[in-house]
Amino acid sequence: MTSNERRAQRSLTRRTLGWGVAFLAALALLWIGIVVLLDPDAITGMIVWLYELVGLRGQAFAIAERGIQEGFIRLVTVVFAILVGVGGVWFLFITGNALIEASPSRARRHLRPWLFILPAAAFLGVYLVFPLVETIRLSVTEDGGFGDNYSFVLTDPAMQIAMRNNALWLVIGTTGSVVIGLLFAALVDRVKREAFAKTFVFLPLAISAVGAAVIWRFVYTWRPPGAGQIGMLNAVWTAAGGEPVAFLQAVPWNNLFLILIMIWIQTGFAMVVLSAALKGVPTELVEAGRIDGATEIQLFFRVVLPTIRGALITVATTIFIAILKVFDIVFVMTGGRFETEVIANRMFNEMFRFRNFGRASALAVVLLIAVIPIMIVNIRNLRRQGIGT
Amino acid sequence: MTAVVDPGTAISLDTTDPAMRRRSPFGRFTHNPVVRISVFVIAFFWTLPTAGILISSFREPNDIRSSGWWEVFVHPFETGQWTLENYGNVLSSAGMGDAFINSLVVTIPATVIPITIAAFAAYAFAWLRFPGKSLLFAIVVGLLVVPIQMTLVPLLRLYGDLGLTGNFLGIWLAHTGFGLPLAIYLLYNYISTLPHEIIESAAVDGASPFTTFTRLVLPLSFPALAAFAIFQFLWVWNDLLVALVFLGTGSRTAILTAQLNELVGSRGEDWHLLTSGAFVSMVVPLVVFFALQRYFVRGLLAGSVKG
Numbered sequence: 001m002t003s004n005e006r007r008a009q010r011s012l013t014r015r016t017l018g019w020g021v022a023f024l025a026a027l028a029l030l031w032i033g034i035v036v037l038l039d040p041d042a043i044t045g046m047i048v049w050l051y052e053l054v055g056l057r058g059q060a061f062a063i064a065e066r067g068i069q070e071g072f073i074r075l076v077t078v079v080f081a082i083l084v085g086v087g088g089v090w091f092l093f094i095t096g097n098a099l100i101e102a103s104p105s106r107a108r109r110h111l112r113p114w115l116f117i118l119p120a121a122a123f124l125g126v127y128l129v130f131p132l133v134e135t136i137r138l139s140v141t142e143d144g145g146f147g148d149n150y151s152f153v154l155t156d157p158a159m160q161i162a163m164r165n166n167a168l169w170l171v172i173g174t175t176g177s178v179v180i181g182l183l184f185a186a187l188v189d190r191v192k193r194e195a196f197a198k199t200f201v202f203l204p205l206a207i208s209a210v211g212a213a214v215i216w217r218f219v220y221t222w223r224p225p226g227a228g229q230i231g232m233l234n235a236v237w238t239a240a241g242g243e244p245v246a247f248l249q250a251v252p253w254n255n256l257f258l259i260l261i262m263i264w265i266q267t268g269f270a271m272v273v274l275s276a277a278l279k280g281v282p283t284e285l286v287e288a289g290r291i292d293g294a295t296e297i298q299l300f301f302r303v304v305l306p307t308i309r310g311a312l313i314t315v316a317t318t319i320f321i322a323i324l325k326v327f328d329i330v331f332v333m334t335g336g337r338f339e340t341e342v343i344a345n346r347m348f349n350e351m352f353r354f355r356n357f358g359r360a361s362a363l364a365v366v367l368l369i370a371v372i373p374i375m376i377v378n379i380r381n382l383r384r385q386g387i388g389t
Numbered sequence: 390m391t392a393v394v395d396p397g398t399a400i401s402l403d404t405t406d407p408a409m410r411r412r413s414p415f416g417r418f419t420h421n422p423v424v425r426i427s428v429f430v431i432a433f434f435w436t437l438p439t440a441g442i443l444i445s446s447f448r449e450p451n452d453i454r455s456s457g458w459w460e461v462f463v464h465p466f467e468t469g470q471w472t473l474e475n476y477g478n479v480l481s482s483a484g485m486g487d488a489f490i491n492s493l494v495v496t497i498p499a500t501v502i503p504i505t506i507a508a509f510a511a512y513a514f515a516w517l518r519f520p521g522k523s524l525l526f527a528i529v530v531g532l533l534v535v536p537i538q539m540t541l542v543p544l545l546r547l548y549g550d551l552g553l554t555g556n557f558l559g560i561w562l563a564h565t566g567f568g569l570p571l572a573i574y575l576l577y578n579y580i581s582t583l584p585h586e587i588i589e590s591a592a593v594d595g596a597s598p599f600t601t602f603t604r605l606v607l608p609l610s611f612p613a614l615a616a617f618a619i620f621q622f623l624w625v626w627n628d629l630l631v632a633l634v635f636l637g638t639g640s641r642t643a644i645l646t647a648q649l650n651e652l653v654g655s656r657g658e659d660w661h662l663l664t665s666g667a668f669v670s671m672v673v674p675l676v677v678f679f680a681l682q683r684y685f686v687r688g689l690l691a692g693s694v695k696g
Contacts, residue, residue: 037558070641071490078494081561085502093509097599112598113519120510120569121525123503127566128532131540138542180431187428189416200432203439206674208627210646214653214667215438218445218660230457230660232441264435275413283414304415325536328629332650347538352634357542364538371534378534379527 012102019099026091033084043077044068089119132368135361142358149362162341166324168255169262169342173323176263178316181270185278186300188271198275202268209265209328216261217333220247249338258340261329266322270315277311278304317374324370343367442664447471450661475665479652483662484640485669488648492626492673494557495636495644499564500622504614506565507572508580512602514573515581516588526577532570540567541634548635555642560635567631568621579613580606615684623674645670 036042047068051060096115100108140146153159181201188197204212221231225244229235234244247257281304289299305312327344334340336349343363351360419425445458449472461470480486513519514526544563545554553559583606591601607614625631629646636642638651649663649670656662 034558038552038556074490074494077557078497081498081557082501085498085561086505089502089505093505093599097597101597101599110519113513113517113522116509116513116517117519117525119506120573123506123562123566123569124529124532127544127563128535128540128570129528131543132535134543135539184428184431186416187424187431189413190419190421190424191428194412197428197432201435203675203678204435206623206678207439207671208629208646208674210629210649210653211627211667211671214649214663215442217653217657218442218664219438221660228456230453230455232437232457232459235457235459264438267435278413278415281414286414299415321534325538328646331629332653344536344538347541348630348633351542351545357546361542364536364542367536368539371536375531375534378530382527382530 016099016102019095019102023092023095023099026088026095030084030088030092033080033088037077037081037084043073043080046080047073047076092119135364138357139361139365142361143356144358149358152359153362153366158341159346161339162336162343162346165255165340165342166326169259169323169326170320172256173259173262173266173326174316174319176259177266177270177319178274178312180263181267181315182274182312184267185271185275186304189275189278198268198271201271204265205268207265210332212261212265213329213332216257216264217248220257222246222248248334248340251339254334254338254340258329258333261333262323262326266319270319273311273315274308277308281307321371321374324367442667445660446475446664446668447473448475448661450475450659453660453664475661476669479662479665479669483652483656483666484643484648485645485652485666487640488643488645489669491642492644492646492670495560495564495632496622496625498557498561499568499625500618502561503565503568503572503621504618507569507617508576508607508610508614509602510569511573511576511580512598512606514577515583516601516606517598529570529573533574537567537630541630545634554635555637555639557636557642560631563631563635564621564625564628568624572617572621575617576610576613579610583609612684615681619677619681619684623677626674 036046044063048060048063051057051063093115097112100111100115103111139149143149184198184201188194191197207215218230219232220234222234222244223229223231225238229238229244233247238244248254250257285303285307286299289303294302325344326342327348330336330340330342330345331348336342336345343366347360347363347367350356350363441458444461445453448458448461448470452470464470480489514522514529548554548559553562587605587609588601591605592598596604627646629650632644632647633650636644636647638647643651649666652659652662652666
């Protein structure tokens with residue numbers, strides 16, 4: 001080995017060492033950041049320290065004596081969290097990458113992808129894969145074990161109502177959203193100011209389910225007979241000569257009133273996707289149909305619908321998944337009382353209120369089983385498209 | 390069929406978007422009154438409930454209690470019936486002001502942090518070779534539709550052991566974890582369609598994969614990054630379940646959705662608070678909706694399958 005080569009070798013080693021230290025420093029900084037964020041007092045301490053650092057002794061004393069404004073702490077916490085979360089992660093990637101660049105080329109090629117993947121893989125592992133396996137385990141070991149938990153899910157009278165309601169939600173909610181969405185998409189295609197008209201139907205999608213629940217509670221609200229009705233539905237109903245109805249307690253129709261809220265939210269989604277699909281229908285196909293003398297209705301059902309079948313399935317599946325897990329609407333509107341229980345709401349109560357972790361896990365597993373076919377189809381499509389190979 | 394719409398697809402409500410001005414071959418413009426009235430009726434009924442709470446939130450509490458909100462149209466210009474007091478009350482005494490700040494505190498880091506992590510992973514999946522890649526990616530796609538309920542019990546226990554419950558850090562990390570499959574998938578779809586020539590010519594010019602990523606891929610992926618950011622922002626902002634489980638309802642940490650739910654439980658007949666409170670919780674999503682409509686629609690569509 002010539003002296004030149006040796007020198008190069010040494011400088012490479014030194015660089016590797018340097019970046020190695022920097023990489024460890026990045027890890028340490030992330031760790032410190034997490035420790036600080038875990039302890040609200042540490043943020044106050046940090047503010048005091050910063051004030052002293054820039055020479056604002058008076059400010060630091062004032063904080064030590066009188067405490068600090070809650071809002072200011074929160075602001076500092078957010079800024080700090082973004083600095084640690086984004087800065088720390090970038091620092092980790094940059095130093096890790098430099099470390100890899102300094103290593104021999106074979107190792108470089110093999111290591112780099114893992115550096116890019118690892119943080120994401122760690123998060124997925126901790127927050128999705130581990131809990132997934134653990135939930136399945138808990139559902140067969142906690143509380144009364146497998147037999148107890150699953151017989152509760154399948155045979156308990158309250159659960160049977162929940163299962164029935166989930167089925168109602170899935171069928172009526174999905175069909176309602178898709179049909180109205182499709183209808184509106186087809187109609188709005190033929191009027192002026194199409195985008196403007198769509199905005200109104202799309203808007204509920206931006207609102208939280210809790211917000212939507214409050215909106216609809218107001219629509220359904222009830223006053224005793226004789227008092228002026230302030231809820232829209234009861235106002236219309238009594239004006240038509242009916243007695244006021246407590247809609248949310250009217251078993252079994254109350255389920256329908258809750259499902260209506262979901263349709264109100266999801267129709268916008270169906271409408272936008274299906275509208276885009278309608279615009280993708282080949283012109284020749286439609287023109288050929290028109291020349292053959294098909295009416296617009298025939299054209300729609302025989303030509304247009306089969307062409308947008310893919311989009312229809314996508315929309316229906318997506319809404320199906322969303323409705324399967326419906327929780328907020330029921331939780332806020334009725335809390336599952338008056339026979340409006342659904343699986344996800346019951347799961348929340350078993351977990352959070354009654355601390356029956358085994359039952360809660362078994363309920364979650366039921367939801368998982370319902371999405372497994374969709375999961376399989378998605379992964380299969382992935383293979384067919386050759387993605388990820 | 391994939392249950393996720395490609396973020397690059399030009400689906401939008403934006404009137405300035407040329408693709409939106411185009412009619413479908415099926416839809417010819419019509420003067421048919423039935424069509425126009427139907428469109429109007431559906432749009433009208435879809436807006437009515439929201440209009441009800443918006444108008445009520447500006448009325449005197451006594452008026453809300455005694456007459457329907459539609460009665461303001463009898464004499465809309467009688468200024469005495471309008472008030473801003475409900476908003477003052479709901480923001481201060483009903484705790485929605487603090488909750489608003491908490492929502493921002495939760496949402497901003499929970500949106501920003503996953504983007505970096507997901508972008509690196511998506512780039513590796515799209516352009517680097519490593520063993521086990523297709524299996525890992527299949528796992529990511531599988532996790533896309535896993536109901537969030539599947540994760541709650543173990544995480545609740547884990548958080549209890551670590552002392553993370555009721556702490557903002559806990560919910561940032563949780564939302565990062567829950568948002569990642571979608572983020573990776575969405576960004577992958579976009580990054581993998583970038584032209585080969587661009588990526589390869591960068592390599593020929595001696596750029597390392599890291600430089601290619603930061604200088605070329607990230608800036609080019611802006612539409613997908615924005616779409617995901619908006620989707621994640623709204624998802625976290627509007628979420629109730631994760632917030633209840635990991636933050637609870639204490640006044641120091643309750644976010645808007647949790648606080649509004651609390652109000653429904655404790656002051657369910659105080660419609661002046663509920664209507665104004667609901668509108669406080671909706672105002673940010675509505676601003677995002679109107680200001681960033683194009684990215685908003687893409688993000689929402691692309692991400693609507695999230696667990």
